[in-house]
Amino acid sequence: MITEEYYSEISARFGEIKRARGTFLYTEKGVRLTDMYLENGRAILGWGNGNGTNGTGAFLKIKNIINRGLTGSFETDFQKQLDKAVSDLLRAECRALVYFDTAKAEKAALSFSTRLVKYVPWVGLVHENEIVKDFECVLITPPLPWTDNLYVLAVRNDITALFYPERVSGAILGGLSRSIYDLIAELPCRGEKNWFLYDVYLKEYFTREGPYLYPKMQEKDYDDFVKHCLSCNIAISPDYNVPSIIPYGADKGVFTLLKNNPWKV
Known part of the structure; x- marks a missing residue:
């Protein structure tokens, strides 16, 4: 999925992004998306960009x-x-x-x-x-x-x-x-102790290297997985060849919808 299609998909589902803070995107329809794309890594420190996820x-x-x-x-x-x-x-x-x-x-x-x-x-x-x-x-x-x-x-x-x-x-x-x-x-300040906490929710879908997540499924199935994650209020990388990123500092509860509704090919 190209980036333009990805953002159009988000807008169609949730409306415009009204606010971004830390690793979250807050939408027009009142949905909080967990951002694991983070502008292709440019927001890896969090939206706000300073020391910690909420700095400015x-x-x-x-x-x-x-x-x-x-x-x-x-x-x-x-x-x-x-x-x-x-x-x-x-x-x-x-x-x-x-x-x-x-x-x-x-x-x-x-x-x-x-x-x-x-x-x-x-x-x-x-x-x-x-x-x-x-x-x-x-x-x-x-x-x-x-x-x-x-x-x-x-x-x-x-x-x-x-x-x-x-x-x-x-x-x-x-x-x-x-x-x-x-x-x-x-x-x-960030290391393995911060990243492995999310493995229990993500290891079925990704191979993790540090904070970076590489999809395990075949490329032909990846777009469907991206859309499934959006239905679980999670925004992963739209590009199969660009890794998603661990949402540092996010509560593990953000993956509850994905846990209760696992993706299957």
Whole structure:
């Protein structure tokens, strides 16, 4: 199921989303959906995006920067803040380049390296599904549920190359840097003890790797499972190849409907 069909399905069933908080979406018809898609991982810290599932750190910072009028394409000190944030995350001195297009971000990455290395929270650096330790550059999907096509490319400072970053407002740069620091703060707070609690409800349908859930059923059956989960007030990833995510902090009772009405092919 493509994303557009997925959101149309949600709207048809529950009406528009009126509020998002933590790992929940609150709908026009008064239904609370447990969000396990989390904007393809961009809301992995929760809707609100700060320390914990209900924080608002990054968006508060964006608001404060906007109030200072720093929304233009001129240079600000927020680029340095973002450079430091990605350097602290990767534990290597890096320069952060921001892109608003997947293809541009990946093309830029491959201009610095022969391989495309991605950063996956609670997993590490990944290249073609294999964990790696060294890198020339790393593509980061920021934990900022603002837009689905915003990427940060961290390039090591010891790489000699010409940089052609896209012009980005200080508000976006500041929000990105804060979201990455929010992630850094949250990394040691979540682990296996938080994720395995949900296995009893999900192990029949998913293989879990850390907080990420990979479907066990065949791809041809997956759309039916997505719709079944929606009927149980659970919004999983609409894409068979994109993992769903454990709803950190949610009460296990959110899976009661699924437990009482198990899915069968």
